[in-house]
Amino acid sequence: MRPVVDILIQKGHHAVVLVPEINWHIKTSQDCEVKFYPVSYTFQELSDHFSVFSYEAFTQRPPLTLLQNMKISYETIINTTNFVTSTCENLLKNETLIKDLETSNFDAMLSDPIFPCGEIIAEHLSIPSIFFLRRGAPFGMEQEASKSPSPPSYVPRIFTTYTDHMNLSQRVKNVLLSLFDFVFCHMLYSPYTRMASEFLKRDVTAVDLFSRASIWLLRYDFVFEFARPTMPNMVFIGGINCVNRKPLAQDFEKLVNSSGEHGFVVFSLGSMVSEIPMDKAMDIAEAFRSIPQTVIWRYTGKVPSNLGSNTHLVKWLPQNDLLAHPKARAFITHAGSHGIYEGICNAVPMVMLPLFGDQMDNAKRIESRGAGVTLNVLDMTPEDLINALDSVINKPSYKENIQRLSALHLDRPIHPLDLAVHWVEFVMRHKGAPHLRPAAHDLNWIQYHSLDVFAFLLAVLVTTFFISFKCCTYTCRRCCGRKSRPKSKSKKE
Amino acid sequence: MRPVVDILIQKGHHAVVLVPEINWHIKTSQDCEVKFYPVSYTFQELSDHFSVFSYEAFTQRPPLTLLQNMKISYETIINTTNFVTSTCENLLKNETLIKDLETSNFDAMLSDPIFPCGEIIAEHLSIPSIFFLRRGAPFGMEQEASKSPSPPSYVPRIFTTYTDHMNLSQRVKNVLLSLFDFVFCHMLYSPYTRMASEFLKRDVTAVDLFSRASIWLLRYDFVFEFARPTMPNMVFIGGINCVNRKPLAQDFEKLVNSSGEHGFVVFSLGSMVSEIPMDKAMDIAEAFRSIPQTVIWRYTGKVPSNLGSNTHLVKWLPQNDLLAHPKARAFITHAGSHGIYEGICNAVPMVMLPLFGDQMDNAKRIESRGAGVTLNVLDMTPEDLINALDSVINKPSYKENIQRLSALHLDRPIHPLDLAVHWVEFVMRHKGAPHLRPAAHDLNWIQYHSLDVFAFLLAVLVTTFFISFKCCTYTCRRCCGRKSRPKSKSKKE
Numbered sequence: 005m006r007p008v009v010d011i012l013i014q015k016g017h018h019a020v021v022l023v024p025e026i027n028w029h030i031k032t033s034q035d036c037e038v039k040f041y042p043v044s045y046t047f048q049e050l051s052d053h054f055s056v057f058s059y060e061a062f063t064q065r066p067p068l069t070l071l072q073n074m075k076i077s078y079e080t081i082i083n084t085t086n087f088v089t090s091t092c093e094n095l096l097k098n099e100t101l102i103k104d105l106e107t108s109n110f111d112a113m114l115s116d117p118i119f120p121c122g123e124i125i126a127e128h129l130s131i132p133s134i135f136f137l138r139r140g141a142p143f144g145m146e147q148e149a150s151k152s153p154s155p156p157s158y159v160p161r162i163f164t165t166y167t168d169h170m171n172l173s174q175r176v177k178n179v180l181l182s183l184f185d186f187v188f189c190h191m192l193y194s195p196y197t198r199m200a201s202e203f204l205k206r207d208v209t210a211v212d213l214f215s216r217a218s219i220w221l222l223r224y225d226f227v228f229e230f231a232r233p234t235m236p237n238m239v240f241i242g243g244i245n246c247v248n249r250k251p252l253a254q255d256f257e258k259l260v261n262s263s264g265e266h267g268f269v270v271f272s273l274g275s276m277v278s279e280i281p282m283d284k285a286m287d288i289a290e291a292f293r294s295i296p297q298t299v300i301w302r303y304t305g306k307v308p309s310n311l312g313s314n315t316h317l318v319k320w321l322p323q324n325d326l327l328a329h330p331k332a333r334a335f336i337t338h339a340g341s342h343g344i345y346e347g348i349c350n351a352v353p354m355v356m357l358p359l360f361g362d363q364m365d366n367a368k369r370i371e372s373r374g375a376g377v378t379l380n381v382l383d384m385t386p387e388d389l390i391n392a393l394d395s396v397i398n399k400p401s402y403k404e405n406i407q408r409l410s411a412l413h414l415d416r417p418i419h420p421l422d423l424a425v426h427w428v429e430f431v432m433r434h435k436g437a438p439h440l441r442p443a444a445h446d447l448n449w450i451q452y453h454s455l456d457v458f459a460f461l462l463a464v465l466v467t468t469f470f471i472s473f474k475c476c477t478y479t480c481r482r483c484c485g486r487k488s489r490p491k492s493k494s495k496k497e
Numbered sequence: 498m499r500p501v502v503d504i505l506i507q508k509g510h511h512a513v514v515l516v517p518e519i520n521w522h523i524k525t526s527q528d529c530e531v532k533f534y535p536v537s538y539t540f541q542e543l544s545d546h547f548s549v550f551s552y553e554a555f556t557q558r559p560p561l562t563l564l565q566n567m568k569i570s571y572e573t574i575i576n577t578t579n580f581v582t583s584t585c586e587n588l589l590k591n592e593t594l595i596k597d598l599e600t601s602n603f604d605a606m607l608s609d610p611i612f613p614c615g616e617i618i619a620e621h622l623s624i625p626s627i628f629f630l631r632r633g634a635p636f637g638m639e640q641e642a643s644k645s646p647s648p649p650s651y652v653p654r655i656f657t658t659y660t661d662h663m664n665l666s667q668r669v670k671n672v673l674l675s676l677f678d679f680v681f682c683h684m685l686y687s688p689y690t691r692m693a694s695e696f697l698k699r700d701v702t703a704v705d706l707f708s709r710a711s712i713w714l715l716r717y718d719f720v721f722e723f724a725r726p727t728m729p730n731m732v733f734i735g736g737i738n739c740v741n742r743k744p745l746a747q748d749f750e751k752l753v754n755s756s757g758e759h760g761f762v763v764f765s766l767g768s769m770v771s772e773i774p775m776d777k778a779m780d781i782a783e784a785f786r787s788i789p790q791t792v793i794w795r796y797t798g799k800v801p802s803n804l805g806s807n808t809h810l811v812k813w814l815p816q817n818d819l820l821a822h823p824k825a826r827a828f829i830t831h832a833g834s835h836g837i838y839e840g841i842c843n844a845v846p847m848v849m850l851p852l853f854g855d856q857m858d859n860a861k862r863i864e865s866r867g868a869g870v871t872l873n874v875l876d877m878t879p880e881d882l883i884n885a886l887d888s889v890i891n892k893p894s895y896k897e898n899i900q901r902l903s904a905l906h907l908d909r910p911i912h913p914l915d916l917a918v919h920w921v922e923f924v925m926r927h928k929g930a931p932h933l934r935p936a937a938h939d940l941n942w943i944q945y946h947s948l949d950v951f952a953f954l955l956a957v958l959v960t961t962f963f964i965s966f967k968c969c970t971y972t973c974r975r976c977c978g979r980k981s982r983p984k985s986k987s988k989k990e
Contacts, residue, residue, distance in 0.1 A: 153646035158936040168936035231935040233726045417919040426910040442724040443651040443661035
C-alpha cells in the first residue's frame with residue numbers, strides 16, 4: 005500500500021495512517037501523518053504470536069486430507085483473528101482518536117479489508133472505501149460482497165490447491181466448499197459484526213461492511229490467477245510491488261558478480277519466517293553445497309554446521325533487486341503472492357516451499373503453468389531440493405514459461421501503481437463510484453437467483469396444466485357421453 | 498474502427514481491409530491496403546434495402562407489446578441478415594481472394610462480429626481475433642460466447658427497455674427472454690453456421706465462431722451501461738469515437754456564433770435516416786420555430802414549408818465538434834450508441850427519438866440517469882418536442898446529470914483509443930490472449946452449471962437416507978422384537 009500512499013502524498017493529498025502502537029514495520033514518517041493508538045499487548049507478545057506460524061509450518065504431520073488442511077488453515081486464521089480483533093477493539097474504544105477522525109473531513113478510506121476494522125470506521129465517518137487486497141478475501145467473501153459470480157465448476161476455492169480444470173471428484177469438493185463458504189465467513193467475521201453493530205449502534209453484517217467497497221484494488225492479474233468473472237469495480241494491480249528497482253548495495257553487488265557463469269539463487273521464506281528447525285536448515289544447506297550456483301539465503305537462525313562456501317546467509321535481502329539481476333537463476337520462495345509477483349516480473353523460475361494459508365494455492369498456480377516446482381518443506385530431502393533446482397535452472401521449459409508469463413504480465417497499457425493511484429483519486433473526486441455498483445446489491449438472495457420468478461412460472465405451468473387436464477377430461481367425458489348415447493340408442497333399436 | 502486502424506498503421510503495422518465492392522463509406526486509401534471483392538447486388542439495391550429502416554421507423558402502428566416490438570426488431574435484423582449473408586457468401590466463394598489471404602501471414606483479425614463472416618476467415622487462417630462491438634451481440638451471444646454470467650434478475654435483456662431495477666413482472670419477462678436467447682441466436686446465426694461448416698469442412702456452431710475472441714473491445718462503459726459481471730478479456734472502450742475534435746468549418750462556426758445567448762440545438766437521426774415523412778418533418782419544424790435556440794438539423798428531404806428562420810437544414814454536420822461547442826444546449830438524437838457517447842463526452846443533455854434496434858434500450862439508459870428525455874417519434878406532437886427541449890435546456894437537473902456522467906466517463910486512466918490499440922497489438926505480439934480465456938470453455942453445459950455434481954450429491958443423499966431408514970426400521974424391529982418377547986413371557990407367567 006505504501007507506494008500508492010507515497011504517490012498520493014507527492015500529488016498533494018494529505019494522508020493519515022492509523023497504526024497500532026505495537027507493530028513491526030510502520031514508524032513515524034516525515035511525509036504523512038501517522039496516528040498511533042495504544043493496544044493491549046506488548047511487542048514480545050506480537051512476535052511470539054506470529055512465531056507460531058513458523059512453528060506450525062515446520063511441525064511434521066501425517067499426510068493431510070483437504071478437510072484437515074482446511075481445519076489447520078482455519079485455526080491459524082482464527083488464532084490471528086483473535087489477535088487482530090483485540091487491536092480493532094482498542095481502536096474503536098479510543099474515543100479521543102475517533103473524535104479526532106470525525107472532525108477530519110476525509111475524502112476516502114484505503115484499507116486492506118481482510119480484517120474489516122477500517123470499514124467500521126469508514127461507515128461511521130460515511131466516507132467511501134477503496135479495498136486493497138492480496139488475493140481475495142477468505143471463503144469467497146470478495147465474490148459475495150462484490151456480487152461477482154464465481155461458478156464452482158471452474159473457479160477453485162481457496163485452500164483446495166485445485167486448478168481451473170477439475171475432475172468430477174474435485175468439482176464435488178469444490179461445490180461443497182462453496183456451499184459452506186457462508187458458514188466459514190460467519191464464523192470468521194462474527195467478532196467484526198459484533199463490534200460493528202455495537203460501535204455503529206445498529207445491526208451490521210460482514211457482507212454489509214465488505215460491500216461498501218467503491219473500488220476493489222486486487223493484487224493479482226490473470227497471468228497468475230485463473231480467468232474468471234469479474235465486476236466493473238474490480239481493478240487488477242498484480243505486480244504493483246515490482247516497482248522502484250534500485251541498484252544493488254555494494255556487498256550484494258560483489259556477491260552476485262562473484263557467482264561466475266552459474267549465477268546465483270535467491271532463497272527467502274518471507275518476513276514472517278526467518279528461523280527454521282536446525283535439522284531442516286541442515287538438509288537445505290546440504291542441498292545448497294551440492295549445486296554450482298551461489299546461494300543468497302535470508303536466514304536469522306543458528307548457522308548450520310554443514311553450510312557450503314557457496315551459501316551466504318543474510319538477515320535481509322533486496323529481493324526484487326536481486327531477482328532483477330541477469331545472473332539470478334532461480335528463486336526459492338514460500339509462494340506468498342508478493343514474492344510470486346517479483347518472480348514473475350523478473351522472469352526467474354521458482355522452487356516453491358509453501359508453508360500456510362493460500363501459499364499452497366499460489367504455488368499450484370505457478371506449477372500448473374510450468375514455471376516452477378512445488379516441494380513439501382516437511383518431507384523434502386536434500387536430493388529433492390537439488391533435483392528441483394536442477395530442473396528449474398537447466399530444463400529450458402521452466403525459463404521459457406516464466407519468460408512467457410513475465411512478458412504477458414508486463415505487457416499492460418498502464419502500470420498497476422498508476423492504475424491504483426488513479427482509482428483512489430477517482431473515488432476521492434467523485435465521492436465513490438456508484439455507477440460501478442451492480443443493482444444486485446438491492447436484491448435479496450431469492451430475487452438475485454430469480455427463484456421467485458421460477459416459482460411463479462412453475463405455478464403458472466402447474467395451473468395451466470391442471471386446467472387443461474380438467475378441460476380435457478370434461479371434453480372427453482362429454483364426447484364419450486355423446487358417443488355412448490347413440491350406442492344405447494342403437495341398442496334400444 | 499477506423500481510428501484504431503489509423504494508429505496501428507502509424508505505428509508501422511500493415512493493415513488489409515476487406516470491403517465489399519458496393520458500400521457507402523469505404524473507398525481506396527493511401528494508408529492501408531483495401532481489398533475489394535465483388536458482390537451480387539447494386540448500389541441502388543443496397544440503398545433501397547436500408548431505406549426500409551427509415552420507412553419502418555416512421556410507420557404508424559398501434560401501441561406495441563414487448564413481444565410485438567421484439568418481432569419487428571427481429572424481422573428487421575433477419576432482413577438485414579439475409580442481405581449481409583449474401584455479402585459473406587460472395588467473400589467466401591472468392592477463391593482468388595481467399596488464396597491471397599492464405600499466403601499473407603496475418604497476425605490478427607479485427608472485426609465486428611455482429612455478423613461473424615470475418616470469424617470464418619480468421620478460423621480458416623488460424624489467426625487470433627479481436628472483436629470490436631457496439632453494445633453487445635444480439636440475444637446474449639456475447640455473454641454465452643465469452644462465458645460471462647448475466648443474471649436475468651438485474652441484467653435487462655436487449656429490446657426490453659428495462660433498467661437494472663425491475664419489478665416482478667419485468668423480471669418474469671426478462672427471465673423468459675433469457676431462456677429463449679439460444680432459440681433467437683440459433684435462428685439469427687443459422688446461415689453463418691451453414692456457411693462456416695461448408696467453408697471449413699467441419700461442423701461449426703455460432704458459439705464456436707464467437708468464442709474465438711481473444712479480446713472483446715466493447716464500445717461502452719458503465720457510465721452508460723448498467724454495472725454487471727464482465728470477463729478478463731473484455732475491454733471497455735466506450736467513447737472511443739469522441740476523439741479528434743477539430744475546429745468547426747467557417748460556415749458552422751458562423752452559424753453557432755450567431756445563435757446568441759440561447760445557444761443552439763443539434764438534431765440528427767444518424768447516417769441511416771436522413772429523410773422523414775413530410776407530416777412528421779412539419780411537426781418538427783413547427784416545434785423548432787417556437788424555441789429561442791438556433792437549430793442545426795441534418796436533413797436531406799424536401800424542405801418543410803413551415804421551417805422557421807432559426808432552423809438550418811444541412812446535408813451533413815460535424816456532430817462531435819458541434820456538441821463540443823460551449824453554446825450547444827441540447828442534442829436531438831435517435832439514440833444510437835455513437836451519438837449517445839458524443840452527447841456524454843460533451844455533456845450535452847439529450848432529447849431522444851429512438852427508431853429501431855437497441856436504440857430504445859440506449860434511450861432508456863440515459864433517461865434512467867436523468868440526462869435526457871425520450872419521445873416516441875410517431876406519437877409526439879410539436880408541443881411534446883417543445884416541452885422536452887424546454888426541460889433538458891432549462892431544468893438544471895438534466896445539465897447537472899449529463900455533466901456528472903460526462904465527468905465520470907472522461908475520468909479514466911487511459912484513453913479508450915490507446916486502450917484499443919494496446920490490446921490489438923497485445924494479441925498480435927502474443928498470438929492471442931489464452932491466459933484471459935476462462936476454463937469454462939472446456940466444460941459442457943451440464944458441467945458448467947455443476948448439474949452432474951448436484952446429481953451425484955443427490956444420489957449420495959438419497960442412498961444415505963435410504964440406508965439409514967432401512968437400518969432404523971431393522972433396528973426398531975429387532976428392539977421391538979426383544980421388548981415384545983418379555984411381554985409375551987409375562988403374559989405366559
